[in-house]
Amino acid sequence: METASKRSPETAALIVGAGAGQRFGHAKAFVSWRGEPLLYWAARPFARSEDVGAIVLVVRDEDRKAGEAVLARLGKPGGVVAGGATRSASVRAGLAALPASVERVLVHDAARPNVSEEMVARLLAEEGDCVLPALAVHDALHRQRGTQNEPVDRDGIVRVQTPQMLRREVLQRLHRGDPDAADDGGLALAAGFNVRYVAGEEGNIKVTMPQDLAWLDRITGDLRVGHGFDVHRLEEGRRLVVCGVDLPSRRGAVGHSDADAGAHALMDAILGAAGLQDIGYHFPPGDPRYAGADSISLLRQVAEMARGAGFAVTHADLTILLEEPKVGPHRQEMQARLAGALGLDARAVSVKATTAEGLGPIGVGEGIAAWAVATLRTVPGA
């Protein structure tokens, strides 16, 4: 196998994500899923493939910086270029950025984040000007024709996905001018090139509508739920930091770090779900590195640890028990701070609060407690 891969022509991936994503309200390539943009997940199997030497990301001009950050995390040589007004213009821009030595190009849509490394290998194992992943059609097909629709014989009809492998010179020739091309394979067929098919993947869905992300969640990865709890004493003359927000308060929380009970409970919930011990194990209270530490940055590290173990945080729910001040006016800011550290949309983080109704030590203002539940999913390919 090793000698075969050394002899094989040089291959690059071209990930096209320059669409405006009108149905999402913003560029689909940068819609966050499992803590990373769709573009990252779409490109990752190519980054992991030993047969792919370079990755070129085609994004909107205003997304170039974000695209470069994605490429850096993928850890593969390549480039980030601005796409054009049409899909064909974007493909041409990507082609122009490929190293001269590249002979085969895998064109993939950034809106397909659940493609596998096996799919990439299947495409590269087949010879041809153009190799396409295809799937059978099992549903009945009808064509709408005014008032009288008609049945369509589905015999021989296949659904074609990306990634699509094309020889570089073929792809270049197909995109001369500005063909209206949703599909490079279709252009190759129309131009009479040798087109081959390999098995596609049902899970390799194209994220088109916001609800497709929920579908993607259902078909990918195991679900884990973790629980965390934390309590801190309150004393006069200290800061009261809760979920990354400084609350106006006469009394503040006592602790080695910034003593953010909300962030700490959430960190333990994440560590618990990922099977990674607890906060005291990773950030020992006596360690001078964590004196006065910003717990939001520790939370970010915990999310990274979970990622390293193959899990992405997808949701968090917290309850804060505090007599005063009121948490409600700061809730949105807290949710945004936590969500920012986890790479989540703020709607995926919930912060609730209650008082102890004057009962017990927390009821008389001597402490703060927090509970958190974190939902984690295994990341694709983990």
Ligand code: MG
């Ligand atoms: Mg704590």
